[in-house]
Amino acid sequence: MQTFSFISKTAEETAAWASRLADLLQAGDVLALDGDLGAGKTTLVSGLARRLGVKGQVASPTFTLLRDHEAGERGTALYHFDAYRLSGVDEWYESGFDEYITADGITAIEWAQVIREALPPETISITLERLGANERRITVNWSDARPLHTTIS
Numbered sequence: 828m829q830t831f832s833f834i835s836k837t838a839e840e841t842a843a844w845a846s847r848l849a850d851l852l853q854a855g856d857v858l859a860l861d862g863d864l865g866a867g868k869t870t871l872v873s874g875l876a877r878r879l880g881v882k883g884q885v886a887s888p889t890f891t892l893l894r895d896h897e898a899g900e901r902g903t904a905l906y907h908f909d910a911y912r913l914s915g916v917d918e919w920y921e922s923g924f925d926e927y928i929t930a931d932g933i934t935a936i937e938w939a940q941v942i943r944e945a946l947p948p949e950t951i952s953i954t955l956e957r958l959g960a961n962e963r964r965i966t967v968n969w970s971d972a973r974p975l976h977t978t979i980s
């Protein structure tokens with residue numbers, strides 16, 4: 828398990844970091860995003876999407892639970908979930924969402940804590956903490972050895 832942490836000072840910095848993280852990702856990866864309202868989870872996903880070149884605009888999936896972005900130039904789809912309004916793992920499984928995380932794409936789940944038990948052990952865990960108006964501490968816990976330090980510019 829590796830833990831990696833840094834401070835982001837702007838929304839763009841968070842998105843740019845996520846773009847570099849995207850270069851380390853591969854189909855089948857699952858990212859669990861946790862942090863309070865407005866911490867920057869959706870902002871982070873927009874950086875991923877930008878780099879992956881997937882189709883469609885990233886927006887908060889709060890009312891739809893899932894936004895499914897078809898693969899673009901890099902050939903990898905992005906499944907963007909928001910578990911905030913899910914009652915728990917039962918609803919997750921009943922909705923068939925579990926099939927996405929085994930599908931051929933990258934899955935990013937906001938409020939992942941709600942369905943934590945449903946996530947694979949190799950899930951990449953990213954926590955965002957608000958330290959100030961624009962300052963966020965971003966902490967990544969990752970069970971494999973991909974070089975996270977390369978994501979710092």
Ligand SMILES: Nc1ncnc2c1ncn2[C@@H]1O[C@H](COP(=O)(O)OP(=O)(O)OP(=O)(O)O)[C@@H](O)[C@H]1O
Pocket residue numbers: 835836837838839840841862863864865866867868869870871887937960961962963
């Ligand atoms: N360093 C930063 N990183 C990310 N976002 C930042 C930062 N500084 C300011 N912001 C602002 O904080 C807000 C983050 O909103 P965002 O929708 O990404 O949060 P969220 O964690 O997805 O919230 P929710 O739980 O409601 O889905 C945006 O308005 C963004 O511009």
Ligand SMILES: [Mg+2]
Pocket residue numbers: 868869870887888937
């Ligand atoms: Mg959000």
